[in-house]
Amino acid sequence: MSVVSDLTRPGGPATPRDPNPRPGxxxxxxxxxxxxxxxxxxxxxxxxxxxxxxxxxxxxxxxxxxxxxxxxxxxxxxxxxxxxxxxxxxxxxxxxxxxxxxxxxxxxxxxxxxxxxxxxxxxxxxxxxxxxxxxxxxxxxxxxxxxxxxxxxxxxxxxxxxxxxxxxxxxxxxxxxxxxxxxxxxxxxxxxxxxxxxxxxxxxxxxxxxxxxxxxxxxxxxxxxxxxxxxxxxxxxxxxxxxxxxxLHRDVTVEDFLAADLNNSGFISKSEYVLYKLKEMEKISETDILQICDQFSKLDRNNSGKITLLNLLDNHL
Known part of the structure; x- marks a missing residue:
């Protein structure tokens, strides 16, 4: 993973991060x-x-x-x-x-x-x-x-x-x-x-x-x-x-379960539950989710549902 963070971007070498940036x-x-x-x-x-x-x-x-x-x-x-x-x-x-x-x-x-x-x-x-x-x-x-x-x-x-x-x-x-x-x-x-x-x-x-x-x-x-x-x-x-x-302190109801089950699989994954709670707390909107999904789709060129190291290397070349 250190190779990915140090990849050379198009147009010039990657700029090293300052480990101790000065505040302000x-x-x-x-x-x-x-x-x-x-x-x-x-x-x-x-x-x-x-x-x-x-x-x-x-x-x-x-x-x-x-x-x-x-x-x-x-x-x-x-x-x-x-x-x-x-x-x-x-x-x-x-x-x-x-x-x-x-x-x-x-x-x-x-x-x-x-x-x-x-x-x-x-x-x-x-x-x-x-x-x-x-x-x-x-x-x-x-x-x-x-x-x-x-x-x-x-x-x-x-x-x-x-x-x-x-x-x-x-x-x-x-x-x-x-x-x-x-x-x-x-x-x-x-x-x-x-x-x-x-x-x-x-x-x-x-x-x-x-x-x-x-x-x-x-x-x-x-x-x-x-x-x-x-x-x-x-x-x-x-x-x-x-x-x-x-x-965060109220009990989960049947309505919550149905709304959180995005792919109608009959069970809620951890990611689905987190996403549902974030939407309820108004931390993230449906538009934000669609934009993130669109970014994920661009990285996942094979539509496998996963982003691999090879995907990242291909996008940086």
Missing amino acids: SASGSVVRQALFFLCVYLLLGVGIYAFNRDRFSGVETHPVVDALYFCIVTMCTIGYGDIAPLTPGTKAFACVFVLVGFGFIGILLSGVVNFVLDLQENMILTTARLSGEGGGSGAVNYFVDVEKGRMRIRLKVGLALGVVVLCIGMGALVLCFVEGLDWLDSVYLAVMSVTTVGYGDRAFKTLPGRLFAAVWLLVSTLVVARAFLYLAEARIDKRHQRISKLV
């Missing part, structure tokens, strides 16, 4: 690329704004800061209204900038979250493996396989909610002590900002406030969106857990 390496690469393109994109937006200052309305503090502030507010879809385009050209620029820029920060935040989660997950799973050394390795492997997905969801929800509270608190503090708002208005504007509501009755007006907003809004608005997404994901996961427990 792929996510880290995505973060670096997204951050680079985001910086370039922001520089482009700041440059366009700087050369068209008279075509935007609003209170000015500093040309570069105002340009960066406007670009971030636009990309995060907040739209306070304190700075707005006036001419057809600047309005077209704002439309393109928000559509393209929102994708950049979405990729960036997704990469950052996945990178942090990969590191945390690797630490926890490594601890679980080490604690299982010297016996019970099968139980440890089962724990790793079953709990990995659920643990990742819980980590994402906890991390996202914690960062949301932190972002709102930081924004309220700056709005209170820098922008001079009272505590209620500070919390009000912070929440309206991170949720991208942006009524426009309150906004950042000072130079330090806009500098802070350029960084704070970029992170906090996407964190809130991700937090709600992770909460929905956790709710779906709980539903799947409930269905799985119901399916």
Whole structure:
């Protein structure tokens, strides 16, 4: 079987697998690329704004800061209204900038979250493996396989909610002590900002406030969106857990037997039983099964119902 895994594929030699891949390496690469393109994109937006200052309305503090502030507010879809385009050209620029820029920060935040989660997950799973050394390795492997997905969801929800509270608190503090708002208005504007509501009755007006907003809004608005997404994901996961427990703990009925006996042979094989339970738990659909069967048929050229080593060698040549 080692020969099969090391077969040379058409178009070049097989790439050897890294036995000890670094956790989060792929996510880290995505973060670096997204951050680079985001910086370039922001520089482009700041440059366009700087050369068209008279075509935007609003209170000015500093040309570069105002340009960066406007670009971030636009990309995060907040739209306070304190700075707005006036001419057809600047309005077209704002439309393109928000559509393209929102994708950049979405990729960036997704990469950052996945990178942090990969590191945390690797630490926890490594601890679980080490604690299982010297016996019970099968139980440890089962724990790793079953709990990995659920643990990742819980980590994402906890991390996202914690960062949301932190972002709102930081924004309220700056709005209170820098922008001079009272505590209620500070919390009000912070929440309206991170949720991208942006009524426009309150906004950042000072130079330090806009500098802070350029960084704070970029992170906090996407964190809130991700937090709600992770909460929905956790709710779906709980539903799947409930269905799985119901399916695995109830008794098998005659109707179940007839439905699981796919070839009407009068008995249920282990594979038929597993397949039936997976369908009941909504882990796999009929479409997935048909696609898998189609892939099997392509490998089983002789229609023998088996895949042999010779079949695999023929498909790799």
